[in-house]
Amino acid sequence: MTFNRTERALAFMIGGIIILGVLCFIAMIIMWLTDSGAQGSMPWPVVMAIPLVGFPIAMLLVFTLLGITWTRRARANRTAR
Template identity: 45%
Template sequence: MSSNSPADPPVRRIDRVLAFMALGIAVLSVLCFFAIMISTAAGMQHADYATGVWPIVAVLPLVGLPIAFLLIVALLIMSIVRRGKAGRS
């Protein structure tokens, strides 16, 4: 089955933007999570996380992963609605 079959509606710009935003936020959150794990394993003390960029690195996985999940759900809903409209016409 080819990816550009006549039954498939064209991919819109908003779909691509949502997909890349979700991917980018998820990757950045996972990288921050690994940075925290590596710094903890390297012996960094808890007090060092209160200064510099570390507060942002610590909070980003807590906020970024749910946002990426919601973007993926929105993309899925938009895709289902788009395919439903294309199937009816």
């Protein structure tokens, strides 16, 4: 069974958001280990907010992808009978 364009786009969006969130976590850990006083300077509040917003959005996209995939497979099984 092949993925259609919507499923492929959702999968790449999920992967990109998760990778970006993990990279931001790694950057925050490095920042806290090297210079913990730099939290208030400009790029760090944005870097800290990306995982807080990105991971819930990625989880919603995962559920959407699962719903689309299950619906497509159910339709394919109904027509195969």
